[in-house]
Amino acid sequence: MAPEDSRHDARSDEDEGERLDRELIELLNELRVVMPGVQVLFGFLLTVPFQQRFALIDGFQRIVYFATLLLTTASAAFLMGPSAFHRITFREGQKPYLVKLGTRQTIAGMALLALAMNGVLLLLTDILFHALTVAVVVTAMASLFGWLWFGLALRRRASGKTSW
Numbered sequence: 001m002a003p004e005d006s007r008h009d010a011r012s013d014e015d016e017g018e019r020l021d022r023e024l025i026e027l028l029n030e031l032r033v034v035m036p037g038v039q040v041l042f043g044f045l046l047t048v049p050f051q052q053r054f055a056l057i058d059g060f061q062r063i064v065y066f067a068t069l070l071l072t073t074a075s076a077a078f079l080m081g082p083s084a085f086h087r088i089t090f091r092e093g094q095k096p097y098l099v100k101l102g103t104r105q106t107i108a109g110m111a112l113l114a115l116a117m118n119g120v121l122l123l124l125t126d127i128l129f130h131a132l133t134v135a136v137v138v139t140a141m142a143s144l145f146g147w148l149w150f151g152l153a154l155r156r157r158a159s160g161k162t163s164w
Helices: 016-050 052-056 059-088 095-128 133-160
Strands: none
Touching: 016 052, 016 059, 016 095, 016 133, 059 095
16 A cells, blocks of 8 residues: 555554544644634734834834734634534534545644744834844744744655654
């Protein structure tokens, strides 16, 4: 069996239903880890306009703030999507689709969250430092997110290695 095919097979000690149950539990546990971060970031962003210094930000900073707010909101929507889908389709035989859809939505939500976190970093460093520092810090952190959240997994996946 090719490595790509074996990724979708049940373990030797589980049937298809057990595999789907396990994958759904893994997906939901991953979402439980990510969601508090989204909620904290969203809460922070909602309070920012009510701070006295918000009126002092320039046009670029205002655009970065709004884009970051939208990215955070979209991230929350994608990350909450699998739970909403599960509730609406509960006991209707949609688990295989839910696992695939939930995986895609989680990856999209995490990508949006990485962009949002870098947006906050851009906003704050632009307020605190000069352009060179902003560029270095945001580039370094965007690279870190890209590598840790996506690059490592994609590199491992491309290698075809399936061993534990």
